Amino acid sequence: xxxxxxxxxxxxxxxxxxxxxxxxxxxxxxxxxxxxxxxxxxxxxxxxxxxxxxxxxxxxxxxxxxxxxxxxxxxxxxxxxxxxxxxxxxxxxxxxxxxxxxxxxxxxxxxxxxxxxxxxxxxxxxxxxxxxxxxxxxxxxxxxxxxxxxxxxxxxxxxx
Numbered sequence: 001x002x003x004x005x006x007x008x009x010x011x012x013x014x015x016x017x018x019x020x021x022x023x024x025x026x027x028x029x030x031x032x033x034x035x036x037x038x039x040x041x042x043x044x045x046x047x048x049x050x051x052x053x054x055x056x057x058x059x060x061x062x063x064x065x066x067x068x069x070x071x072x073x074x075x076x077x078x079x080x081x082x083x084x085x086x087x088x089x090x091x092x093x094x095x096x097x098x099x100x101x102x103x104x105x106x107x108x109x110x111x112x113x114x115x116x117x118x119x120x121x122x123x124x125x126x127x128x129x130x131x132x133x134x135x136x137x138x139x140x141x142x143x144x145x146x147x148x149x150x151x152x153x154x155x156x157x158x159x160x
Contacts, residue, residue, distance in 0.1 A: 017159075019157050019158050019159045021060075021159050021160065022111070022112065022159070022160050023056050023059050023065055023108060023111065027156070027158055028067060028078060028081065030156060031153055032077065032078065034152050034156055035076045035149065035152055036075055038148065040148055041074070041076070041145070041148045041149070042074035042075070044144045044148055045071050045072075045073075045074045045076070045142075046073065046074045048072065048074075048145060049070075049071070049072040049073070050070070050071055050072075050100075050101035051068055051069065051070045051079060051099065052068070052069055052100060052102050052146075053067070053068045053069075053095075053100050053102070053103040054067050054068075054103075055090060055091075055103065055105040056106065056107070056111050057091065057105065057106070057107045058086045058107050058109075059086075059108040060108065062086050063084065063085060063088070064083065064085075064086045064088040064090045064091060066080065066081070066082050066083070066090050066093075067080070067081045068081070068100070069149075076149075091105075095133040097133075097134060097135075101135075102132060102133060102135075103132075103133045103134060104132050104133075105131040105133075106127075106129055106130045106131070107129060110127070110129045110130060114150070115150075115153055115154050115158075116160075117154055
């Protein structure tokens, strides 16, 4: 596989204070633009039509957050984005496998370490801090898509 340089407005250098903070709506907006402009993601997700839910607990503002992404036809969009004062009702919502392929839950500190590439996939899989719900074999089928999603997020300029 060819690695393409990260170019375009999403990757332009900016003052640190102007950068979107990780796990905010502003970051999600920049992230979606970068994902939908990424040829490797478009190719990997061309035949996918699934919705995944990511939950982040105890962010720096004392919030729990949930973002649901629909990946379809090589594109990605947000279909749900909510937050609540931690510990929020978000933590107790049942996983609906009829609507979502998978749901991941982790504390903000864990997401941050993952985004900063301080921890790898093996640590994620074995960590008690990270919870994955949904059919594991079906999730593995889309591992390349999820890896690209993580790589693009990691490479975006942001502040924590």
